[in-house]
Amino acid sequence: MQILSIERVSLQYPQGIEALKEVSFELKKGELFTLVGPNGSGKTTLLKLIYMELFPTRGTVRVKGFSSSKIKSRDIPYLRRRLGIVPQATELLEERDVFENVALAMRAVGGKGIRRRVWEVLSQTGLSSRARSSPHQLSGGEAKRVAIARALVNQPFLLLADEPTGGIDQERAEGILFLLKRINRQGTAILLVTQDERVGQSLAGGILRIAQGRLI
Amino acid sequence: MAFDRLYGIKEVLFSFRRYPARFLVSLLTISLSLLLLGAFLCLTFNLKLTLRNLRAKVEIKAFLKDGITQSQMEELAGRVRLIQGVKDAILITKEEALLDLQREFGKEFIDDLGANPLPPSLRVRLREGWRKGEIVQGIAARIDSLDGVEDVEYGGKWLERLDRFVFHLLLLDLILGVIIGLSSFMSVSNVVSRTFLARRKEVEIMRLVGATRRFIQRPFLYEGLFQGFLGGVIGAVLLYLFFLLLSPQLPSEAILSPKVLGLQVGLGLAFGGLGGRFSFGR
Numbered sequence: 345m346q347i348l349s350i351e352r353v354s355l356q357y358p359q360g361i362e363a364l365k366e367v368s369f370e371l372k373k374g375e376l377f378t379l380v381g382p383n384g385s386g387k388t389t390l391l392k393l394i395y396m397e398l399f400p401t402r403g404t405v406r407v408k409g410f411s412s413s414k415i416k417s418r419d420i421p422y423l424r425r426r427l428g429i430v431p432q433a434t435e436l437l438e439e440r441d442v443f444e445n446v447a448l449a450m451r452a453v454g455g456k457g458i459r460r461r462v463w464e465v466l467s468q469t470g471l472s473s474r475a476r477s478s479p480h481q482l483s484g485g486e487a488k489r490v491a492i493a494r495a496l497v498n499q500p501f502l503l504l505a506d507e508p509t510g511g512i513d514q515e516r517a518e519g520i521l522f523l524l525k526r527i528n529r530q531g532t533a534i535l536l537v538t539q540d541e542r543v544g545q546s547l548a549g550g551i552l553r554i555a556q557g558r559l560i
Numbered sequence: 561m562a563f564d565r566l567y568g569i570k571e572v573l574f575s576f577r578r579y580p581a582r583f584l585v586s587l588l589t590i591s592l593s594l595l596l597l598g599a600f601l602c603l604t605f606n607l608k609l610t611l612r613n614l615r616a617k618v619e620i621k622a623f624l625k626d627g628i629t630q631s632q633m634e635e636l637a638g639r640v641r642l643i644q645g646v647k648d649a650i651l652i653t654k655e656e657a658l659l660d661l662q663r664e665f666g667k668e669f670i671d672d673l674g675a676n677p678l679p680p681s682l683r684v685r686l687r688e689g690w691r692k693g694e695i696v697q698g699i700a701a702r703i704d705s706l707d708g709v710e711d712v713e714y715g716g717k718w719l720e721r722l723d724r725f726v727f728h729l730l731l732l733d734l735i736l737g738v739i740i741g742l743s744s745f746m747s748v749s750n751v752v753s754r755t756f757l758a759r760r761k762e763v764e765i766m767r768l769v770g771a772t773r774r775f776i777q778r779p780f781l782y783e784g785l786f787q788g789f790l791g792g793v794i795g796a797v798l799l800y801l802f803f804l805l806l807s808p809q810l811p812s813e814a815i816l817s818p819k820v821l822g823l824q825v826g827l828g829l830a831f832g833g834l835g836g837r838f839s840f841g842r
Contacts, residue, residue: 418772421772424768424769426770429769431768435761435764449769452769452770452776453769453771495769
């Protein structure tokens with residue numbers, strides 16, 4: 345079952361810079377894909393098109409029942425509730441502990457059974473013992489796990505992860521990749537973007553390569 | 561919706577607990593700003609009261625012809641009372657006029673006069689809103705045209721000067737009001753906006769996880785309303801205390817109306833709410 349379809353998508357910024365050119369691909373339920381490309385190749389832009397922070401100048405992005413050519417701005421939050429987004433900058437709230445950082449994602453959408461679900465996802469991501477820690481007490485790898493836990497807590501069908509292993513050491517990066525593989529095995533589709541070719545190989549899913557806004 | 565509201569209130573309390581210094585500085589800025597606005601409103605209120613009292617003294621004196629009978633005078637007074645804008649017309653006979661003069665200048669002065677030279681008259685008081693120069697002039701002209709009236713007097717020049725003075729004073733008051741009102745609004749709105757900027761990261765996260773615009777906005781709106789309301793209350797209390805402190809030096813007619821204090825709190829609430837809403841819009 346197809347959950348994401350990107351059909352001949354191009355994005356040109358008003359200054360005339362073409363960030364993406366004729367990009368097409370599909371993702372089915374439970375699939376795992378890694379999008380590999382150098383800095384500035386359009387990886388993050390493509391993720392932003394999927395969660396409809398940006399819109400294509402040509403082509404269409406379809407995510408389950410939502411289409412970039414038809415969606416109304418008031419419906420975008422409802423699309424994002426069904427996606428899990430791990431942004432490149434981890435963006436944790438310093439004044440809230442790990443539990444609250446994760447719970448915030450559920451509170452924001454009026455989720456039920458917050459306590460139970462947050463503990464569940466903290467345990468899934470190996471953060472149970474850090475629930476009451478402040479973000480500044482966490483290592484880089486743990487902070488990335490919190491961002492993943494926050495993205496998972498609303499049980500998305502697709503997880504979009506932007507450089508989840510960026511800026512952390514090899515051992516911790518492997519831990520993150522292992523966690524993502526486990527999440528994928530439990531049924532969540534994943535699209536991960538990275539500059540590191542080895543990440544794609546390690547995840548053992550499909551690999552897409554992007555350069556200068558084109559899939560190659 | 562109820563969940564949204566509860567979450568909004570919880571977030572406001574969280575923000576105050578977490579950043580007490582920021583909260584107090586914001587509150588102080590809003591309170592001082594609203595104190596200034598309240599002081600201006602109090603001044604305006606008293607100014608208008610003084611002007612109203614001054615205008616209440618505006619009246620027309622109609623001197624009647626000598627030899628007019630009592631019944632003619634009463635009939636004339638009745639006709640004057642029917643003129644639109646006239647509140648009352650009091651008949652002053654020759655004798656009463658002489659007694660008034662005696663009260664003012666003494667019996668010796670009256671004795672020196674010999675015969676009573678004073679004509680009977682009508683003291684015409686006008687309704688509120690009918691005490692402006694041109695209107696008074698019109699009413700005076702109508703009274704003057706009535707049979708039995710010798711002459712009318714209404715302090716035309718004085719009234720013209722009063723009208724001009726009131727016009728300029730109210731214009732100045734309006735300009736000052738707009739400036740102080742706007743600066744108060746901008747100051748309150750700016751304080752509320754800073755709260756929003758400090759929590760920009762949180763807003764970004766909320767957007768990413770699928771919170772609706774209304775949900776994200778609510779805590780900022782509540783915080784703005786709460787700070788504006790509390791700032792208004794503190795500003796009103798400060799204004800009251802200053803008024804008590806300064807009242808020995810103020811004219812005895814000066815008052816601090818509860819309306820001014822209420823307006824101060826109301827404007828605080830409105831400015832805070834609008835500040836919260838605009839900061840989010842930006």
